[in-house]
Amino acid sequence: MAIPSDWELNEVLVQLDKVDEQTEHVLVNTVQKSSSKYKPWSLKNFLVRLKTYRNRWSLTYDPQLGEVNCCKHGWLCDSYDKLACDLCNKQIDLSFLQNIIESNELSWELPQNIRDRIEKSLLDEHQDGCLWKHMIFPENIYELEIATELLNTKRRIKSTSPCSVQVSLPEEMTQERLMKVAERLNYDTSNDHGFSLIGIALTGWTEQLSGQLYECEYCHRRVGVWNLSQENQLFDIIDQHKVNCPWRTPVMNSQLHGWQIILQLFTGEIIFQEVDKITEYSHWNDLTLNLLQELR
Incomplete structure (x- = not known):
């Protein structure tokens, strides 16, 4: 083809x-x-x-x-x-x-x-x-539904194809941590694009066109990555969200951004040391009910 x-x-x-x-x-x-x-x-x-x-x-x-x-x-x-x-x-x-x-x-x-x-x-x-x-929408209405997004991450990883351009991952998304995520999802990372695909899924991007077009269901941003390749740019999976998107803004009662919470829950680590308040919630509500009973 x-x-x-x-x-x-x-x-x-x-x-x-x-x-x-x-x-x-x-x-x-x-x-x-x-x-x-x-x-x-x-x-x-x-x-x-x-x-x-x-x-x-x-x-x-x-x-x-x-x-x-x-x-x-x-x-x-x-x-x-x-x-x-x-x-x-x-x-x-x-x-x-x-x-x-x-x-x-x-x-x-x-x-x-x-x-x-x-x-x-x-x-x-x-x-x-x-x-x-x-009575208008509450101030915190525009936030990630964490439980829903944990399940959606599993769905996105299973349905995402290799990206046609190089992906820029946050430095906290080390191979060791992404391997932990892969193991919890029974995902094979042996191919060259495995870790990039996990990063894309962990940050809320849903594939619309195989390896070429991605969309966020919260900020409704659509990214055609072929335009990035024309300008020799990477697909920055954080910065490509709109600046007010819940994936890249702090969740109420926490300094953590949406993607940071999702990453911490999947790895079970305290990655972002500057945030202490979240530890008050019974160890993140028992790691969000044991990661929703291992994603059901």
Whole structure:
């Protein structure tokens, strides 16, 4: 079978982006028509809502106006410059921002008074009787579900093909530790790519196209690694996540990032010595119930 060219692979991404555009409209419509739209305790519901922002929201990393904060307040991304509430049907039109950004030639950052005004509108623009006006998603909703991700890691390792570019692993992912993970999962590391595949799975990347395309189910980042090979770059399995992704940000009540917790649980080691609080939890809740009874 012929190996697709870089042009063909990039065309795949273009087509996927077009599918995303259609899918995100479907997601918005699906959430709006759902009989149980208001679920401020549900991570699954939050992630579905967050996906409506993919490829459409330009203020992604702004802590006040980023997609995470907008989503926590119950807003869906209806278009590039419009937010919509699925409960009260109110909308926030942000088309005026483009003129402000264009006039601020030296910086893409918005003036603080504009940012404060928009953040206030995330709450105020809901109708008075709207549930999102009275209770939003909790502050810690955007975190890894550790038990689920332990099981998902096993699934990802079993279904991931050798990556077509070299993978950059964190220094804490030594061969000795990755071998421990492999032994717990009955995974054969004899091939040249074995440790890289474990690293990819341990950090939340799901393979979409054999050895070429990976996606994170939390930040919805999609990476076509053939573009990295064109620039002689490695696939950095941490930095390729969005900066606010739970895989690379601290979990509440701990300084550990999501991937660090998963790695420690699989190895049973205290790898990150600067973190002491986690030891207070009955040795990590008996190593998360003996690694979910050896992953069931």
